[in-house]
Amino acid sequence: MNRPPLDYLIDYLRFPSISTQSNHKPDMEACATWLVDLFREMGLEAKIHKTKGHPIVLAKSAKKAGKPTLLIYGHYDVQPPEPLAEWTTPPFEPTLRDGKLYARGAGDNKGPTLAHILGTKKILEEGELPVNIIYLIEGEEEIGSPNLEGFIRDHREELACDIIAISDTIMPANDWPTLTYGLRGVAAMELTVRGPERDLHSGIFGGAVANPATAAGRLIASLHDEKGHVQIEGFYEDIRPLEKWEHEAFANRPSTDTDFLELTGSPILWGEDGFSTFERVGARPTAEINGISGGYQGEGTKTVLPREAIVKITFRLVPDQTPEKILRLAEAHFRKHCPPGVTLEIEHGHGGMAYFSDPTTRYGVAAKRALKTAFGKEPALIREGGSIPILHQFHDILKTDILLMALAAPDVQAHSPNESFPVKNLESGIRLHQEFLKELAAC
Ligand code: BES
Numbered sequence: 001m002n003r004p005p006l007d008y009l010i011d012y013l014r015f016p017s018i019s020t021q022s023n024h025k026p027d028m029e030a031c032a033t034w035l036v037d038l039f040r041e042m043g044l045e046a047k048i049h050k051t052k053g054h055p056i057v058l059a060k061s062a063k064k065a066g067k068p069t070l071l072i073y074g075h076y077d078v079q080p081p082e083p084l085a086e087w088t089t090p091p092f093e094p095t096l097r098d099g100k101l102y103a104r105g106a107g108d109n110k111g112p113t114l115a116h117i118l119g120t121k122k123i124l125e126e127g128e129l130p131v132n133i134i135y136l137i138e139g140e141e142e143i144g145s146p147n148l149e150g151f152i153r154d155h156r157e158e159l160a161c162d163i164i165a166i167s168d169t170i171m172p173a174n175d176w177p178t179l180t181y182g183l184r185g186v187a188a189m190e191l192t193v194r195g196p197e198r199d200l201h202s203g204i205f206g207g208a209v210a211n212p213a214t215a216a217g218r219l220i221a222s223l224h225d226e227k228g229h230v231q232i233e234g235f236y237e238d239i240r241p242l243e244k245w246e247h248e249a250f251a252n253r254p255s256t257d258t259d260f261l262e263l264t265g266s267p268i269l270w271g272e273d274g275f276s277t278f279e280r281v282g283a284r285p286t287a288e289i290n291g292i293s294g295g296y297q298g299e300g301t302k303t304v305l306p307r308e309a310i311v312k313i314t315f316r317l318v319p320d321q322t323p324e325k326i327l328r329l330a331e332a333h334f335r336k337h338c339p340p341g342v343t344l345e346i347e348h349g350h351g352g353m354a355y356f357s358d359p360t361t362r363y364g365v366a367a368k369r370a371l372k373t374a375f376g377k378e379p380a381l382i383r384e385g386g387s388i389p390i391l392h393q394f395h396d397i398l399k400t401d402i403l404l405m406a407l408a409a410p411d412v413q414a415h416s417p418n419e420s421f422p423v424k425n426l427e428s429g430i431r432l433h434q435e436f437l438k439e440l441a442a443c
């Protein structure tokens with residue numbers, strides 16, 4: 001039965017495949033099964049691979065000798081939809097408004113991945129695939145891909161390919177074809193600051209014991225100077241300087257600070273002194289507080305001295321920083337700056353190195369040609385701030401380059417309420433996939 005692409009996307013978006021919340025385990029499995037069914041319907045050999053976490057979906061076309069092999073990676077997991085009250089329509093009831101489909105995961109990453117899948121489907125309906133194709137769709141990207149590296153190692157022969165393509169990045173402006181040649185890495189850390197053994201009356205005890213929330217505030221404040229430079233000793237030590245052609249690419253980026261500011265809803269753009277906005281995001285490492293908690297959060301006031309405070313932090317990394325070293329330096333920094341009267345527990349979280357690729361290889365050139373034909377415009381060459389932690393392992397284990405071709409624009413509201421994906425991007429994605437396969441076959 002031939003259904004329009006949009007119908008498939010609506011079905012795909014109905015699964016609340018939230019990887020970080022354990023109560024959604026059955027939804028993860030259902031979503032993976034839906035993908036396998038779709039791949040089989042298309043005539044690919046498809047299988048669910050169980051992991052210690054969420055399943056991995058692997059699908060393959062029948063391998064033909066003499067054709068290059070393309071691996072397409074994507075993720076079917078999504079970020080939590082909270083805060084729910086800010087959604088115009090419910091996050092897992094996909095709704096079409098003004099040419100965009102609204103749902104959690106629409107832009108990141110179900111829409112873009114599905115564009116590739118439906119592109120393959122279309123080619124198969126009309127004839128034969130010009131390349132061998134492998135789809136690897138995982139369910140743990142949004143939690144740092146904890147089980148994917150092992151899977152890639154164990155299946156390295158089955159996953160052997162000439163090139164990897166991913167559409168899980170962002171174009172600088174809508175309909176602007178984009179090859180992303182660099183992404184930042186990431187390293188996560190959580191601080192727990194503890195004081196008294198229980199919450200105390202802040203009048204009876206306040207002033208006589210240290211307040212963990214105040215101590216957490218001091219730790220947070222110690223991270224940056226007033227010009228936005230990270231104060232962790234050695235933090236900037238390993239950074240690879242920008243190459244000459246990159247300065248040009250940054251200068252030619254097809255979007256302005258004004259466009260970017262508008263996307264944020266912030267009063268002004270602000271960041272590390274001495275760098276442009278897009279350098280700050282694409283080529284500089286950062287330290288970001290993702291969450292602070294501790295003490296009374298309810299309505300009204302409560303005079304309490306909290307027993308603990310928690311700070312969630314992620315660092316974004318650039319080549320050649322490693323998550324291990326950055327977390328080690330950060331831990332030393334926090335231990336040194338921890339004020340007296342509290343204890344500090346530091347937990348190291350997930351990490352992944354930055355990715356940087358050469359856009360001038362023959363595959364890079366093939367991608368640029370396909371992007372140009374599909375969108376009718378010269379593609380932008382950019383570095384971005386987001387992370388896909390597994391890229392580095394893909395490259396190391398499979399010895400393959402990765403092409404990042406964006407299909408979502410910055411206004412898709414990834415990770416935010418009212419995430420969406422324009423129907424027309426689904427169509428341009430299908431077109432891009434067809435063009436890309438042709439170019440690859442000619443490579
Ligand atoms: N699609 C994003 C990564 C991305 C966003 C790349 C914007 C380029 C531009 C991906 O799904 C994502 O959000 N990754 C997480 C990884 C983290 C949870 C380990 C991220 O970057 O926060």
Ligand code: MN
Nearest residue numbers: 075108109168
């Ligand atoms: Mn994504």
